[in-house]
Amino acid sequence: MEFSEWHSLIQNYWNAVSHEDFAVRFKNIKEIYEFIDLGKRIATLKETIDRSFQRHEELIKQEIRSNLQNWSPNDTSDKIDKIRDKCLNLIEKDLEGVPGCNNQNCDECMKTHKENIDLEEYLKSKNNEKCEMETKQTIKKYTNLNRNRISAGLKQVLKASIIRKGISSESLDIINNNLENILKCMPNRRFSDYERKQKVEQVWNILRNHILSRDDVTSIAKEIDKEVEEEYSNSELYSRYKTNTLPDLSKQKAYKIINLIINMRVSPYMELNDLEALHHKLDNLIDIIFKERAAYNFYHGIVRDLKKEISKIILPSNFLPEFKWKVHLYALLKFKPKMIKYQEEWDKENTPLGMLDQKKDEYLKIIDTRLQYGHRLISEGHIAGDYLLRVIHKKAMNAGNRERINEVLGLSWxxxxxxxxxxxxxxxxSQVQSGNKDKAIQYFLNPKWRIEAWFESQVDGHTSGKPRKKYEETFDAEFKRVFQEIRNCQKFEGIKNFINSYMIQVDYVDYKLDLNGNQITESDFKILRDNIEKELTTKGSRRNEPFQNPSNDKTVMGRIGCTESCTWCGALCWGNRDHHVDSNSTKVHHTSHQPSGLSLVIYHSSKELDACPCHKTGDDWDVWYKGKGPIKWRVAKINDYSDWKFEAHCIHHFDKLMCWFFDKLHVDLAKHRKDAKPASYGKLREYECVGLDYYSIMSTLREKIR
Structure with a gap:
């Protein structure tokens, strides 16, 4: 345990002394700290596992590119089958050993090995065989999930690469054949810029129309509609679905109230926090479906899978049948535009026409260069030089992107x-203290979405000169090396081998210098090399391209942890990302519970916002929720909230902060629920929400994140 954590633990032990049940509190504090500590250790190991797989994924991609460069679409189908099988075996064999590869030079696997040993020693020191076994199962399960996900992704990369290589070769053949006819008819003078531009567009249109003629375009919208009709043929839902009118679930009666006299305090409508949670689940169902798939693309049976996921969400509830159908309708109408958008993105990378359009600038440059210079070796020299610069730029951008991500991961907070x-x-x-309560209120009304949006904005908005500096250093170093390698080559084979090996060092570059070496004379070689150098020197300047957003990186987003909120008080879970799929105790959501009124929970008798946090709610207290009640809190925790821990986190500075928020916001929050009143002063005082010193709280917070 680090000193800061030890210091915090002692502080909380000392706070417990002031309570009559301090012996019990000591035990609870120790248990919750060990629980949180184990979760942090598992999260650290998972992060190193991710990096190990990322490293091996890049190595496998490069090997795939190398294997495919030895293949030409004119080769026999037997040869491509052998290359495909070789790549598939490579994927399976290499990933099998990750993250425990025996390569001493693999820093990422070595780090993972060390973290794994540290975790095992920690578990043994706790002398808890059940916890040790379950934690090992969690790590094994996480490793297998990563392996399956990366494997599926690499297989999709292989498939797309084969298609792209075929398209590239076919496209160049079409370009060359058309250029040959154009150059035969070229006047003694060169084409003017205007004439050349017209010819470039002419050849491009011929090429695109050829690929388009073979593209089997299917309307994804129609495919989705067809599956919806098949899956919901026995209900009226499809006719409602066709109107494309999204139901307002807030205005639909959700629960059946059996005895209205006894349950006058129970509303048949969903409460705002429950409705927001339901909306979030339904809005993101597509991500659950695609979580373990290689790509976000339509497949037959996807609506059936969607229907199953919707049913999982509403099955344990006591929703009215009509409301359940409205939930299905809402989810389907949210799913459709997302699926169409995902499919459009997938098509760009995986269909012949999409791949061609992605390379439009490349092909326009090739056509223009050959029309401009005419002579095959001169134009090929410029084209080869252009592709070398593309790879140099990509390598420099990759370095800059890594630098940006590493810099963000190194931020203290x-x-x-x-x-x-x-x-x-x-x-x-700080905003609330200065009188601006809007963002805080928005957060408490929708915790998950607000903190994730804020986090993405923070990491993407972090700026410094380091990524650009890294890009420039890498670009300059690569340019110098490439230029020197080209200049040092004395034979055509030397240039050919260097260029072709350099091309496979990045993704999405399909160029191959494929001239017949037997027909290249010494003077031809000099023409080729001189024009490569000319292209490098005249066009070899850095580019001002934006770097990738750090929020797109899995490791960065993993740092925010689980953002599910307690369905009772709305407090954010403090577990690691996706911990709910763990096999050990850490799969349970846990948090520093807050006054429930921050989530618009009310006392049903007085209608006042509830100042009591979950961990202070008595087991024998009656509670009402989701159309149910009265139910004893101990029963509710077991029957409906078993995926949450309700023990106190015992992190007192955080508890005080949430109580401070409730004191400052309860009047404004009450306006967001029709039947709610602000909390009474008596309840605020009872649950220690008054008299809190903002400056003392903020001083502690700043110390914690320094």
């Missing part, structure tokens, strides 16, 4: 889920 939350809530508290 990005250490773990706790420090991220403290920074976010510190900013909200």
């Amino acid at each position: 990005l250490t773990n889920a706790e420090t991220i939350r403290l920074k976010y809530f510190g900013e909200l508290a």
